[in-house]
Amino acid sequence: MISFDKVTKRFGSNLALSEVSIDCEAGTVHAITGENGAGKSTLMNLLAGVFSADGGEIRLRGEPISPERPADARRLGISTIFQELTLLPNLTIAENLFLGREPLRLGMVDRASMRRQAGSMIARLGSSLDVDAYCGDLSVADQHLVEIARGVSVDADVFIFDEPTAALNAPEVEKLGELLAALRASGKLVFYVSHRLDEIFRFCDRVSILKDGKHVETRPTQALTRDELVSLMVGRVLSKFFPPRPARPDGAPVALSVSGMRVREDSPQVSFELRSGEIVGLAGLEGQGQRNIIRALSGLEPVVGGKVTKGSETGPMPLGPDVVATARAGVGFVPEDRKTEGLYLPLSIDENITLGMLRRLPIWQLVKRRRDVIEELMGRLNVRSAGARQAVGELSGGNQQKVMIGRWLASGIDVLLLEEPTRGVDVGAKAEIYGLLREFANAGGAVLTVSSELLELLGLCDRILVVRRNEIVAELDGARAAEEEVMRYALMGRAEAGVHANA
Amino acid sequence: MLDLARGSRRTGLSPIVLVLPVALFVLLYLSSGTFRSLENLANVNSQVAALMIASLGQGIVAISGGIDLSVGSVMSLTSAILVTADPAWGVPIALAMGAAVGLVNGFGVTLFKVHPLVMTLATMTFVQGVALLLHPVPGGEVPGYLRALAVSQVAGVPAAFFWCGAAILLAWHLLGRSRFGLRTYAVGANPVSAGRNGIAVTRLKVACFVLCSLSAVVAGIFLTARVGAGDATMGAPYSLDTVTAMALGGIQLAGGSGSVLGIVAGVLTLGLISNGMNLMGVSPFLRAAVTGALLLVAIGLQRREAIGA
């Protein structure tokens, strides 16, 4: 039905997919799996018309296709249920299901027929949601359900489910399984992107494993065991570009203490301590709450209950949901998306860096241009540029990242929170950034970082906290932890992973 | 209080939006004998009609996530056109002008990505200039048939009532019954998601601005015909008054939420307050100040994400 033939996709200098070739047959549920950043979503997005491939060919029934927009893909008979929600909150379920193809009667929207059809679409998924309810009032799980209902209501031959069960609970997952079986029975091809092992084994006929943008293996699920699958997903040699981890003295002062914090009303409590001189990583699969934890600590997102305090010379000081106060207290935050949330692209390098140094000054104070300080810092960061006056927007990704981190290093903070410290950065710059972070820690700073690249956390961190469903399920020693061990906890949680580890 | 002011997700209607005009009406009815008189009630209706027609247009733009400050100037220019152009051509020319202004606003906002407030402020100023150029001194003759359409009565019911009714019905059909309406709500809530669902966002937004300008033309025609003379500044207060009516009617200026019923309620609230103050002998200038204060309060109760323009 669909064949990928040496498909290649790059983002800047980053090779996201490299000569991936997979054949997929009609009437199967085909799992695509792999670690975060392995290229699963990229591969599916090529098929869904979100991106175009840079090389190779995608064939539908032997005919080469290149959808350039989601609408093109839909016309070709490819329906995608995206991971992010595209429902309109102010429209009812029925209206959302038919938006863009509303049934008409006498020139008016035929609400009766719309509601009737919507009702049966929702019922097919085993749900009893009221089709007149506004989507904005639904839980995230129900919204995903509606999204799925819309996706499968399209008359298509190929369906892509991108992590459909991330927000669903058990009975709904069960229904989804029935739906997949029905699609298979009617001869459709279903792609099922997931790293939930039990679903792969229960729902899928075949599984393709991707790693670092390369196709590792495609096998019938019956011919695999769980442990085999996990070891196919992971297992690489650690690269050499991580700075050495110095021995950590016991009893280093606590830099940040988190106790009983909950990121959502119904999520479990999170408690941990971050000590001066250490780099701690939050590991886990995409969307398990690592990001919410780090954003809550930076004061950007509110938390439910719990207490966060920052160690200081004068004793512990409480932090609240206030970014300004948090920054002033000496906690810096580096967001993942440097272009929209991190840097001031039109401003120059020195202006960007200077902004960090002003953190504690009253706003009416005059500042001197600290040429020497900036030059010194730029030297230390090894920023390659035409000079301090160059606009940050003109720099390469790696140099932008260095400027963003450098802004906080220059500001005299002692706790640094990072999201994806090396996203979209070339290998050389990665090593330099790791060096900078280690230097900061060695000088008494404390670093907490979220990363979807497990290897990065394993190479860089002193400790790794594994997060699953908004909860810390394991604390591992960064120097000794193995990739498979972290993945086990991330995939299966505390109890099950423990059993497997013992077996 | 706060809960009473919280509106429904789609319609923006809250108890307070609906109760306010009724309460005002009862209050005025009980407290003022003049208010009760048929003449005054007909008068209120006429005063409200122009605001109603213009506000319905403003409402459509607001629901699509925009705002149109050029409404008032378009009304003014309509007035100037009606008394200067050939009587047979006045209305078509005015409608064509309205469509042109709407297109400029719409394309400025969508293709050129100018902030709707800045874009419509620009057209507001320009169109006001054209109106003054065309008809510097108030006066002139309004075509007889228009005058008849605006001031005559059918079975004792003033014509203004029919103008209002027709506009409300049309807006209700567009927003509540048609594909266009549903898609306008979708685009107002989230243009990106709406686009992913295959909706032509640019075309829809431009259409909203054109509709708004056209309704301003109709409002201008009615007002000019009722006053019986052209005035190149007669529409000036309407730009902000329509926005005030929106805010009072629970229409979220951030887009995606609002209803015809809300617009009607907002317009009535504003009209009754204005009429009430008139009856109480409040200076017209103070009335403007009260309208401004009302706008501040109503807009202050709406929650937005962004700070700034």
Place this chain on the structure above:
Amino acid sequence: MTRDAVSPASMTGQWLWRAGKTLLSLPFAYAALVILMVVAYFMRPALLSPMLLLLILRQAAPLGIAVLGQSLCMRVLSLDLSIGGVIVGVSYILTSGLLPFSEPVLLLVAVAFGVAVGLLNAFFITRLRASSVIVTLAVTLVITGVAVALSQLRSPGEAPEILRQLVRLKIGIVPVVLVIWALLLLAVAIFIRRSVFGRYVDAIGANPRAAWVSGIPYVRVVSVVHVMSSLFAVFAGFLLIGFVGIGSMDLGRDLALNSLAAVILGGVTFGSGKGGVLGPTVAALMLTFSFNLLTSLGLGEPAKLMLQGIIIGVAAAAYSVQRNN
């Protein structure tokens, strides 16, 4: 665009390239002023006489001062359309004799009034997150409504003697008004360039989301900007009242829109994070000159409005296109 080293040979080329780029990126106001002067040279050469130029310069001062505040607002992605309202309020405070104070005290009251309006704007814009355009227009409606209503009871009278004297004073041939304007301009320019506040203004303008995420005191900066804008409006009002000699309820009504046009024309646009104080100042001059030119050509108020509208619309669209490319 990473350049590791620059060879001496390519230095001149690069310098030329940069100079050309700088010239092209100059705000439209400069070119427009030159074009207008050329037009005037052929059609109304009298306008270019030193005497008249000096007068036009003096006449531009209130707008020039108001523009200082407006440009700050625009740089933090806000707008202040209450400038006209503030001036009407100031005019009534100073000339109605409603308040039985001496002239210096009245001036202080006017300043306090400006601060109050600025704080009110800031409260609605930052705390309640209401649209700045709507808020400041509504505030204008309230102020002018009250002032005009009050003026029915007690009409505005003569301007304070201090102000009438002030606008007549000259140092040599240079009116003191111009000196005041220049000093304010210089003070603002230096303050914006050198202070923490100025850096924050740049940051918010360049990327409001990043400014928020990195803990810049957003609300305070925007509030201060609005208070400053209202204060500049008060000063502009002082000069206008001095010029006219008596209070009027029409004074400065078009200043809000003119200042907006000048700021856009002067190269300050939403979200560019750029824009100096000089561009808008030149634009203020250019606008004042163009209004004089229009008047001398027999075109009055309507042409003025149309010009303003075209400037705001076309310049905003042009800058937006430029930025998106």
